[in-house]
Amino acid sequence: MDKIIKKRLIDFLKLKGIEFFENFSLKEFAAYKTGGKGEIVIFPNSIEKLKKGFAFCKRLGIPFYVLGGGANVIINDNGVEGVVCITKNLNKIAYKCGMIIAQCGVPLETLSYFAYAKGVSGFEFAYNIPGTVGGALIMNAGNNYGEFKDIACFVKVMDKKGKEFVFPESMCQFGYRASIFKKKGFIILEAVFRATARKDKRKILSLMEKIKKERESKFPLEYPNAGSVFKRPEGYYAGKLIEESGCGGLRVGNAMVSEKHKGFIVNLGNATSKDIKDLIALVQKRVYDKFDVKLEREQIFFPEDFI
Numbered sequence: 001m002d003k004i005i006k007k008r009l010i011d012f013l014k015l016k017g018i019e020f021f022e023n024f025s026l027k028e029f030a031a032y033k034t035g036g037k038g039e040i041v042i043f044p045n046s047i048e049k050l051k052k053g054f055a056f057c058k059r060l061g062i063p064f065y066v067l068g069g070g071a072n073v074i075i076n077d078n079g080v081e082g083v084v085c086i087t088k089n090l091n092k093i094a095y096k097c098g099m100i101i102a103q104c105g106v107p108l109e110t111l112s113y114f115a116y117a118k119g120v121s122g123f124e125f126a127y128n129i130p131g132t133v134g135g136a137l138i139m140n141a142g143n144n145y146g147e148f149k150d151i152a153c154f155v156k157v158m159d160k161k162g163k164e165f166v167f168p169e170s171m172c173q174f175g176y177r178a179s180i181f182k183k184k185g186f187i188i189l190e191a192v193f194r195a196t197a198r199k200d201k202r203k204i205l206s207l208m209e210k211i212k213k214e215r216e217s218k219f220p221l222e223y224p225n226a227g228s229v230f231k232r233p234e235g236y237y238a239g240k241l242i243e244e245s246g247c248g249g250l251r252v253g254n255a256m257v258s259e260k261h262k263g264f265i266v267n268l269g270n271a272t273s274k275d276i277k278d279l280i281a282l283v284q285k286r287v288y289d290k291f292d293v294k295l296e297r298e299q300i301f302f303p304e305d306f307i
C-alpha cells in the first residue's frame, strides 16, 4: 500500500477506535498454521465499525478481505496486501421469539451450544465444525447431520458497494458448499436462525457429543489441517479416489495427504502454504490421470481466489 494512503488509513482507524495491527502474522488465524502477514489487520468490535472500515477502504481503493475462523483458507506465504478484517469480535448472539440472531464472528461451537442451552434442536450438526457463522454461511457448511441452509432464516449482508441487504433463506441460493454470497463476494454481517424445534436438552447434547466423537475418530486432528480439501465429485467420494490413486501419505515438503483421512491434507510441522498448494495440484493431477475426474477445491486460496 502506498505510504500516504497507509498513513491516512491508520489515522482513520485510530480516530474511529477500530483495533488494528500492522504486519500482523495471519498464521495463528489459519487452521493449517501456514501463511504470511496481513499488511493491516483490523478487529472491529461492532458491525458499524466493520462498515466504516470497509467504506473507507473502498473510497481509497484499498483491498479489503474478511476472515472468520480461518478454518477453510490457505493463506498466501507472501502475506496479504491491503486490509484483512478478522470478525472474531463480532460475536453477539441472542435468542428472541423462536429465533437465534448471531453476528458473523460467532463461533459455530458457540452457536450450537447456545441453541442447546435454549432447548433448541437443529444446530447439533454445527457443534464440531470449526469456524464462524460468516464463513459457514458463505460455504453452506454442513455434514451428514445437517447444513446451514436447514437453519438459516435471514442473512444480512453488505455488497461490494457497501449497500446492505437482507436475504431470506429462499434467496440465498444455498447449494453444496455454495451460496449467492460466495458467488457475489458479499460480506455477511449477521444472520437469523430458525429456533423453533424444541427437544429434551439431554437428547440434544447427546447428539452433539455423538457427532463430535464420530468426527474426532475419523479426522487427523493431531496435525493442523483445514478439513476436506476437495468437494465431493458427483457419483464419487474424493477420499476414495485419492486413496485409489495412491496418494495416501503423498508429501510435498511438510504437507502430507493424511493416511487417516485421505480427503485431508495435514501440516506435519513447518509446512508452507506453497507446499499445500503444490500437493493439491499433484493430487488433482493423479486423480485426473487415473479416473478422468477433476477434483474441485473446497478450500480457499486467500487472497488469490478474490483477485
Ligand SMILES: Cc1cc2nc3c(=O)[nH]c(=O)nc-3n(C[C@H](O)[C@H](O)[C@H](O)COP(=O)(O)OP(=O)(O)OC[C@H]3O[C@@H](n4cnc5c(N)ncnc54)[C@H](O)[C@@H]3O)c2cc1C
Pocket: 031, 065, 066, 067, 068, 069, 070, 071, 072, 073, 087, 104, 105, 128, 129, 130, 131, 132, 133, 134, 135, 136, 137, 138, 139, 140, 141, 142, 143, 186, 187, 188, 189, 219, 225, 226, 227, 228, 300
Ligand atoms: C477439522 C475441520 C473439520 C471441518 N469439517 C467441516 C465440515 O464437516 N463441514 C464443512 O462444511 N466444513 C468443514 N470444515 C471447514 C470449515 O470449518 C468451514 O468451511 C467453516 O464454515 C469455515 O468458517 P470460517 O469462519 O473459519 O471461514 P474462513 O476460513 O475464515 O473463511 C472461509 C471463506 O469465508 C469468507 N468469510 C468468512 N467470514 C465471512 C464473512 N463474515 N463475510 C463474508 N465472507 C466471509 C472468507 O473470506 C473465506 O473466503 C472443517 C474444517 C476443519 C479444520
